[in-house]
Amino acid sequence: xxxxxxxxxxxxxxxxxxxxxxxxxxxxxxxxxxxxxxxxxxxxxxxxxxxxxxxxxxxxxxxxxxxxxxxxxxxxxxxxxxxxxxxxxxxxxxxxxxxxxxxxxxxxxxxxxxxxxxxxxxxxxxxxxxxxxxxxxxxxxxxxxxxxxxxxxxxxxxxxxxxxxxxxxxxxxxxxxxxxxxxxxxxxxxxxxxxxxxxxxxxxxxxxxxxxxxxxxxxxxxxxxxxxxxxxxxxxxxxxxxxxxxxxxxxxxxxxxxxxxxxxxxxxxxxxxxxxxxxxxxxxxxxxxxxxxxxxxxxxxxxxx
Numbered sequence: 078x079x080x081x082x083x084x085x086x087x088x089x090x091x092x093x094x095x096x097x098x099x100x101x102x103x104x105x106x107x108x109x110x111x112x113x114x115x116x117x118x119x120x121x122x123x124x125x126x127x128x129x130x131x132x133x134x135x136x137x138x139x140x141x142x143x144x145x146x147x148x149x150x151x152x153x154x155x156x157x158x159x160x161x162x163x164x165x166x167x168x169x170x171x172x173x174x175x176x177x178x179x180x181x182x183x184x185x186x187x188x189x190x191x192x193x194x195x196x197x198x199x200x201x202x203x204x205x206x207x208x209x210x211x212x213x214x215x216x217x218x219x220x221x222x223x224x225x226x227x228x229x230x231x232x233x234x235x236x237x238x239x240x241x242x243x244x245x246x247x248x249x250x251x252x253x254x255x256x257x258x259x260x261x262x263x264x265x266x267x268x269x270x271x272x273x274x275x276x277x278x279x280x281x282x283x284x285x286x287x288x289x290x291x292x293x294x295x296x297x298x299x300x301x302x303x304x305x306x307x308x309x310x311x312x313x314x315x316x317x318x319x320x321x322x323x324x325x326x327x328x329x330x331x332x333x334x335x336x337x338x339x340x341x342x343x344x345x346x347x348x349x350x351x352x353x354x355x356x357x358x359x360x361x362x363x364x365x366x367x368x369x370x371x372x373x374x375x376x377x378x379x380x381x382x
Contacts, residue, residue, distance in 0.1 A: 137166040138344035138351070141178070141186035143259055144286035146331070147171035149306035149376055154367050159354050165347050171286065173258025181205060184341040188348040190355075192304075192331045193259035206334040212355050213364050213377040214330045217263055219321035220291070220308055221249075221300035229300070229320040237302075240321040241267045248279040250299030252290050255282030259329070264302045267326075291315060304329055306376035309368065331377070356381040 146152050147169060156167050170180060174191040178200050181189050190212070191197060197209050219229060219240050227249040233239035244251050253275070254261040268275055281299070283290050287307045294301040295315045308317070333355055335348045354360045361379035368376035 135166060136164055136344075136347055137168055138187040138347040139168045139170060139185070140188050140190060140351070141170050141172065141180045142190040143174050143177060143192050143331075144171045144288065145192070145260070145304045145307045146190060148286065148288040149304070149310045149368075151306065151364070151367055151377060155355075155360070155363060158363065159351065162354070163350050165350060167351065173254060173256035173261065173286070175257030175262075178205075181336045184336075186336060187343040187345075188333065188335050188351060190331065190333045191259060192329055193262045194330055194332065196259075196262065197332050197334065200334065204337060205340060206337050209332040209334045210352060210356060211380055211382060212331045212333050213361075213379045213381075214328060215305050215377050216322070217260065217302055217327040217329050218305050218308060218319050219300060219302055220294070220315075220317040221320045222298040222316065223318050224298070225318075225320055227300065230318075233321055235322065235324050237267055237321055237324055237326055238270055241273070242271055244300060245271070245273050245275060248277060250279050250281065250294075250297050251275070252294040252297065252299050252301040253280065253282045254287070254290055254302075255284045256286075258287075260287060260302055260304060263327075263329070267302075291317065306368070309372045309374075309376060330380075 142152070148171075152167075152169055156169075160166055170177070170186065172180065174193040174196055177186070177189055177191050178196055180186045181200070182203075182205050189197075189200075189206075197206075200206055201209060217237070219237065221227070221229065225231075227240075227243045227247045229240045229243060233243060243249075253264060281293070281297070283293055285293075287303055288311060290301055291303060291308065291311055292315070293299075295317055300320070301317075305322075308315075308319070333352055335345065335352065336343045338345045355364075361381055364377050364379040365375055368374065
């Protein structure tokens with residue numbers, strides 16, 4: 078009887094343990110089933126990278142000008158100073174005055190710096206500019222070979238009309254700009270005053286700028302009319318000497334104009350800053366000092382009003 082009791086007790090204990098184990102398993106499975114789903118990962122709210130700043134647009138304009146301002150070195154002297162002061166780049170197109178004005182008439186330039194007042198006034202009258210400003214002046218000279226076959230230095234040292242008469246009489250080689258520049262316009266005025274039409278092998282129409290004409294005159298041992306500034310800046314490379322100079326009829330005035338913004342979309346602000354610079358005391362002082370150290374005299378005389 079005692080053995081039966083012990084057997085029943087053991088059996089009951091096993092049943093209890095089995096029940097507890099079953100309950101534990103059920104609770105475990107329930108807990109797993111109730112495990113919360115992981116939260117959906119939200120996209121990160123990163124601050125978008127800033128766009129790099131666009132580079133500032135370069136300020137610039139096109140200046141149509143006579144070859145003498147370029148060949149003399151004046152613009153190479155003035156423009157870096159102007160750019161440092163304003164940040165404006167001046168893109169230079171150097172041609173004879175006639176060609177420079179024609180470029181502007183076609184809308185291919187924003188401003189002009191030239192030296193043929195009659196042509197400049199006609200440019201304004203035609204509506205291509207509203208006003209012009211005197212900037213500076215220098216003078217024209219006649220240069221030729223040291224041998225001076227036409228004897229200009231002896232007979233016409235200060236008289237361009239007499240000098241041109243002698244050139245025609247002696248048929249001495251003369252190189253003309255032939256490009257409707259301010260220099261060519263001045264030359265044609267001398268011939269007109271003499272009522273002479275220059276022609277023949279002695280008269281060469283080059284159709285090019287002042288520097289090239291001086292070199293040609295040197296090579297051909299001929300004469301030419303030039304502005305003093307370009308000649309002095311090239312003098313050391315030439316065998317030409319001054320034979321006629323210092324006469325009121327050899328005066329050479331330079332003027333600056335903005336192309337009419339009502340005709341073309343010109344860089345009005347930039348051109349006006351350049352004009353203001355040229356006419357300012359600073360600009361005029363720079364012009365007055367140009368060439369003094371190297372040549373012992375100013376290549377241009379400022380005369381802005």
